Amino acid sequence: MNGHHALIKYTGVDMSESNPERQFTIGYQDGNMTQDTTLNYYEGNAKHYYDGTVNINMTVLYTPFLTYMPTYASILDAGCGSGRDALYFASRGYQVTAFDYSPTLVNLATKLTGQEVLNLSFQDLAFEDQFNGIWACSSLMHVPLDEMHDALFKLSRAIKVDGVMYASFIYGTGEHNRHGRLFVDLDEDGCGELIKLHPELAVIRCWKTSDLRPGRENEKWLNLLIRKARRSKRMTFLGVGQSPSPQ
Numbered sequence: 300m301n302g303h304h305a306l307i308k309y310t311g312v313d314m315s316e317s318n319p320e321r322q323f324t325i326g327y328q329d330g331n332m333t334q335d336t337t338l339n340y341y342e343g344n345a346k347h348y349y350d351g352t353v354n355i356n357m358t359v360l361y362t363p364f365l366t367y368m369p370t371y372a373s374i375l376d377a378g379c380g381s382g383r384d385a386l387y388f389a390s391r392g393y394q395v396t397a398f399d400y401s402p403t404l405v406n407l408a409t410k411l412t413g414q415e416v417l418n419l420s421f422q423d424l425a426f427e428d429q430f431n432g433i434w435a436c437s438s439l440m441h442v443p444l445d446e447m448h449d450a451l452f453k454l455s456r457a458i459k460v461d462g463v464m465y466a467s468f469i470y471g472t473g474e475h476n477r478h479g480r481l482f483v484d485l486d487e488d489g490c491g492e493l494i495k496l497h498p499e500l501a502v503i504r505c506w507k508t509s510d511l512r513p514g515r516e517n518e519k520w521l522n523l524l525i526r527k528a529r530r531s532k533r534m535t536f537l538g539v540g541q542s543p544s545p546q
């Protein structure tokens with residue numbers, strides 16, 4: 300930890316329960332990193348990133364998610380990158396909407412899929428009760444820690460009751476700057492902390508896998524399948540604590 304880190308402590312107010320105030324801490328935030336730092340990385344490396352990810356075989360991750368999708372399900376590919384997964388889902392007959400925050404990746408994904416990909420960020424999402432499934436493959440992890448609950452609320456609001464969301468994070472804890480990209484890492488405990496302020500959501504499955512890219516098998520991922528059991532209610536988040544003394 301260095302002096303730029305601030306300890307983030309959220310107080311969540313769950314409007315749907317009688318004793319609403321619950322506190323939790325899920326990690327440290329790097330004060331130097333913003334969402335735009337991550338965007339600059341993807342804009343500057345878009346073609347390289349596209350070439351390195353467009354052909355990854357993701358079948359082992361599609362299968363558990365698609366088990367929960369009805370025929371012709373509507374799926375939101377959230378932070379779609381190359382468009383690889385949107386293309387796959389569309390080829391299987393699903394109704395796919397895809398978005399990404401990087402305009403260059405949006406153009407590349409539009410070309411790959413042959414359908415318009417939206418230039419949106421998680422923080423912009425205004426869909427309500429629209430999708431049977433949300434696929435957030437290694438993308439939600441780039442939302443800063445202090446915006447994560449709002450992003451999760453907007454994803455939850457976008458999904459229909461009984462819909463299922465897949466999300467993946469690098470296995471670990473806290474917020475990190477990796478070569479100019481912001482990452483929020485998650486382990487099983489962090490997953491519990493993240494979900495517990497969203498009472499409409501329930502974790503169906505939480506499992507660890509190795510990176511699917513050749514040569515990167517030692518990198519571990521946390522995969523989540525989350526069901527929306529009832530309608531989403533807006534929660535408020537109050538309070539940001541101060542950093543511990545610099546080490």
Ligand SMILES: C[S@@+](CC[C@H](N)C(=O)[O-])C[C@H]1O[C@@H](n2cnc3c(N)ncnc32)[C@H](O)[C@@H]1O
Nearest residue numbers: 341378379380399400401420421436437438441
């Ligand atoms: C590691 S890539 C994963 C791309 C794709 N889902 C995949 O699995 O290949 C992360 C993607 O998330 C996008 N992204 C990062 N922050 C975002 C945000 N706040 N809103 C939407 N997309 C974002 C990036 O532009 C990038 O395309």
